Amino acid sequence: MQQAYINTPLGSCLIEGDDIGVCKIWVLDEKHNPTVSIPAELKEAVAQLEEYFSGKRKTFDFKMNPQGTEFQKKVWKALLEIPYGKTTSYHELSVKLGDVKAIRAVASANGKNPLWVVVPCHRVIGSDGSLTGYAGGLWRKKWLLEHETPPAQQSLF
The missing domain is CATH 1.10.10.10 (Winged helix-like DNA-binding domain superfamily/Winged helix DNA-binding domain)
Incomplete structure (x- = not known):
């Protein structure tokens, strides 16, 4: 499982996933330094989240794999x-x-x-x-x- 941290206007965000898709995106109350080298499996999710927060994206289409019932x-x-x-x-x-x-x-x-x-x-x-x-x-x-x-x-x- 790969992970990366990014900064958002609402705090640090943790993104986790693998080649099947992103399974976790969490906003954190504690500050984390952004990941310098984003894993390939997470690059599209990171790019789309950054576009969303800059007002350039309204929908997401990267590979997702949320775990639940x-x-x-x-x-x-x-x-x-x-x-x-x-x-x-x-x-x-x-x-x-x-x-x-x-x-x-x-x-x-x-x-x-x-x-x-x-x-x-x-x-x-x-x-x-x-x-x-x-x-x-x-x-x-x-x-x-x-x-x-x-x-x-x-x-x-």
Whole structure:
């Protein structure tokens, strides 16, 4: 398993993967020096993450290999369908997955998402529009949502 650290506006980020695909992207609370020589297996993921944070990328297409249960993978796949700049609620996500009573299970799978930013769990909010739990901290969730939906330029005339 290869790994690399990169700096993001939200802190250091750890990326892990191999030739099958990236299996882990985590934002860290502690600062790490960025990896000088990025392993070949991670170069595309690093490049795409840097493009995302610079505002030049809205989707990711590098090889991914997240590890989890079949249910978790089903939830993560549904998260990938939430468009850039849009949000959904845990309730709406549960309905989409076919079981409105599975809100807690969906929220749990959302919280175990191993591919930070790439699988956009930050786009899931409360039914009332509130920013609900986020493993990376609500301040990061707020930043990501604002990054994806910058305020419209208002005309003075």
